[in-house]
Amino acid sequence: MVVLLLGLKHSGKSSLGRRAAQELGTRFLDLDEVAAELLSARGESLPQEKAAVAIRRYYLRFGRDAFRALERSAAVCVVRRAKPADGDTVVPPAGLDAICALGGGTPENEAAYKVLQPGSRAIYLRERPELLFERIIAGGVPPFLEGEDPWQAFSTLAKRRDSLYRSLADDVFELEGRGIEELVPILMQHIQEYKDGR
Numbered sequence: 001m002v003v004l005l006l007g008l009k010h011s012g013k014s015s016l017g018r019r020a021a022q023e024l025g026t027r028f029l030d031l032d033e034v035a036a037e038l039l040s041a042r043g044e045s046l047p048q049e050k051a052a053v054a055i056r057r058y059y060l061r062f063g064r065d066a067f068r069a070l071e072r073s074a075a076v077c078v079v080r081r082a083k084p085a086d087g088d089t090v091v092p093p094a095g096l097d098a099i100c101a102l103g104g105g106t107p108e109n110e111a112a113y114k115v116l117q118p119g120s121r122a123i124y125l126r127e128r129p130e131l132l133f134e135r136i137i138a139g140g141v142p143p144f145l146e147g148e149d150p151w152q153a154f155s156t157l158a159k160r161r162d163s164l165y166r167s168l169a170d171d172v173f174e175l176e177g178r179g180i181e182e183l184v185p186i187l188m189q190h191i192q193e194y195k196d197g198r
Helices: 015-024 031-041 051-062 065-084 111-118 129-138 150-168 180-195
Strands: 003-008 029-030 099-100 120-126 171-174
Touching: 003 111, 015 029, 015 051, 015 180, 029 031, 029 065, 029 111, 029 150, 031 099, 031 171, 051 111, 051 180, 065 099, 065 111, 111 120, 129 150, 129 180
Parallel strands: 003 099, 003 120, 029 099, 120 171
Antiparallel strands: none
16 A cells, blocks of 8 residues: 655645654655656756756746656656565565655646556645745745735635545545644554554
């Protein structure tokens, strides 16, 4: 089983997923990082470029359709990496092959999500939109929120994705602004219940 973490940008999918995977002794995979690795292998990113920067630049240069194709290729890689192979340094616990953080828009990419869905369980990491907006804006207004009213653009996006995430998730985890130290054990409990078949 692969646990998929869904949620908006800055909801903590990567931070929480990485820590939970370490504690549970399983693999952690980040779909955006895998996509950036694919760009690097194709010579389409700069050396030492952060995953988010490489992906944003690719999206702006080639557009949505090219990005969605890249994301689907990354999803195929994630599924392959989640399966135990000879010589693996990480031997996942029985019933839990990996935890994977998805991009905020991955569930809207039907072709990519269909690759990831079989044999997986999805947890929606839900945070208050106002808090997420503050975190996002702190790093500068991203391209997808440019315009006269970035909050209105984000609010509309958050409502649309909230509905989608809820429809796909096996579980909704309300984060409520809590810190990572408090949230990791609770996330691990959710994952453990899946692993145990509850």
